[in-house]
Amino acid sequence: MTTGELSPAHEAQTLPESLRETLAGRYYTDRDIFRAEQDEIFHKNWFCSVLAADLERPGRFETVQIGRESVIVTRGRDGKVNAFLNVCRHRGARLCTEESGEVRRSFQCPYHAWTYGLDGKLVAAPNLTAMPDIDKVSYGLHRVHVREWLGYVWLCLADRPPSFDETVIGDVTTRLGSPDAIVEYGVENLRLGRRISYDVKANWKQIVENFMECYHCATIHPELTEVLPEFADGLAAQYFVGHGAEFGEQVQGFTVDGSAGLAPIPGVTADQDRRYYAITVRPQVFINLVPDHVVFHRMFPLSPERTLVLCDWLYLPEVVDSGADIDKSVELFHRVNQQDFDACERCQLAMDSRSYDRGGVLVPSEHHIGEFHDWVRERVG
Ligand code: FES
Ligand SMILES: [Fe+2]
Incomplete structure (x- = not known):
């Protein structure tokens, strides 16, 4: 066989009717494309996170990675599932480093001890009484949209999630x-x-x-x-x-x-x-x-x-x-x-x-x- 019969790696070929092209190889390795997928796909769509039954009672939590965000998914005192970005509102320390666990009634940041309720509200912080202008809701954890379906907790990081009915x-x-x-x-x-x-x-x-x-x-x-x-x-x-x-x-x-x-x-x-x-x-x-x-x-x-x-x-x-x-x-x-x-x-x-x-x-x-x-x-x- 002469090399003339082989197609050089970079040469474009016209596709026969029965074939369609795939994505190019770089779509599977490139860091910029992966980052764009995190931004445009994983941060914007509904993402299936945890099995709801794994959060058996209030205070049980799991942390999940969605794109570049770590998210805490936990059951509140009212039995409802809530989800929050796993980032302390003080100086940004990651609140939970475990994949799953249980807290009694709050999440406490291991850095300066800002403490958040199961509903995400700031409930305590050292010297908080000396800072009466801090609003406990607006300095609570950032919420993530939650929907339960098929026994799983689906989350959406977008400010305005797409319709669950139309997408999922x-x-x-x-x-x-x-x-x-x-x-x-x-x-x-x-x-x-x-x-x-x-x-x-x-x-x-x-x-x-x-x-x-x-x-x-x-x-x-x-x-x-x-x-x-x-x-x-x-x-x-x-x-x-x-x-x-x-x-x-x-x-x-x-x-x-x-x-x-x-x-x-x-x-x-x-x-x-x-x-x-x-x-x-x-x-x-x-x-x-x-x-x-x-x-x-x-x-x-x-x-x-x-x-x-x-x-x-x-x-x-x-x-x-x-x-x-x-x-x-x-x-x-x-x-x-x-x-x-x-x-x-x-x-x-x-x-x-x-x-x-x-x-x-x-x-x-x-x-x-x-x-x-x-x-x-x-x-x-
Ligand atoms: S970073 Fe969390 S309390 Fe300071
Ligand atoms: Fe298969």
């Missing part, structure tokens, strides 16, 4: 064809059976793109394609509106070996039975629905090349309380996760290569990923 619920509707199609699963009534966290050395968009296609399923997901044989054809459930992938004829449940699952969720309709639905809620949530459980992923982009993924397996409370063996059910998607994240890390390695300067290509079963790329480009340019 809109993404579910686009995928399932109806906003009610997820209601039957009663996700907010389910209980955490298992949580696994994955520290993935890949850009968050690699993970979103991977979740959106199934061209890779036959190659890397032997267990999943056994349970969902149609996935071997390479068309993800997300390719069609309202479509759930059907379990194989011999398959009894959504488990690693196709054996029977757990008690089914009562609201699941006959149409939804023995089917798997997957939904991406931009920018950082991936939900999987099967008749006996829900697998809920939250992604936390930490740097251009690192993303923390928390994956929750949710079951009926009676299943969790009974101590039923959920291992086979967890193992299926845990393997899928590992297989997917390995693939994402493998792609991430090439993002700085000159071979990927102009990006790669999407085959027809991946063309819908182009809409996600357009959504990103519209926001970060």
Whole structure:
């Protein structure tokens, strides 16, 4: 073969009909683009932060990283969830450095002891009585918008958040064809059976793109394609509106070996039975629905090349309380996760290569990923 037959790395190619272009490699490594994504995507959209049930009582808190902001999410005395920027109003010290914990009735800054109530109000500070002009509300912690949905606490850092119905619920509707199609699963009534966290050395968009296609399923997901044989054809459930992938004829449940699952969720309709639905809620949530459980992923982009993924397996409370063996059910998607994240890390390695300067290509079963790329480009340019 002469070198004349190879295409030089930097040369533009005209795309054949069946291919669409991806984002260029720098979108997955560049610090300025990542910063723009923090500003325009993560700081402006609804972001799924914590499982509400993890804040069992007033004073329980979790800290989460959203873009460049650390946020305290906590339950107040009135039982409502509040969220505040994790920044002391005196000289800016980070209030909580723990990932989670519990305070009795207030958060005290470890630097000069300014103290804030569970509602964020400044309640005490050394010599505060000598400064009667300080308004305790206006020098309280900065609030973040809160919304509870599907049992999770969704936050928005924007001054004026976008419509939750149009963005978060809109993404579910686009995928399932109806906003009610997820209601039957009663996700907010389910209980955490298992949580696994994955520290993935890949850009968050690699993970979103991977979740959106199934061209890779036959190659890397032997267990999943056994349970969902149609996935071997390479068309993800997300390719069609309202479509759930059907379990194989011999398959009894959504488990690693196709054996029977757990008690089914009562609201699941006959149409939804023995089917798997997957939904991406931009920018950082991936939900999987099967008749006996829900697998809920939250992604936390930490740097251009690192993303923390928390994956929750949710079951009926009676299943969790009974101590039923959920291992086979967890193992299926845990393997899928590992297989997917390995693939994402493998792609991430090439993002700085000159071979990927102009990006790669999407085959027809991946063309819908182009809409996600357009959504990103519209926001970060
Ligand atoms: S920085 Fe928090 S009390 Fe001074
Ligand atoms: Fe996958």
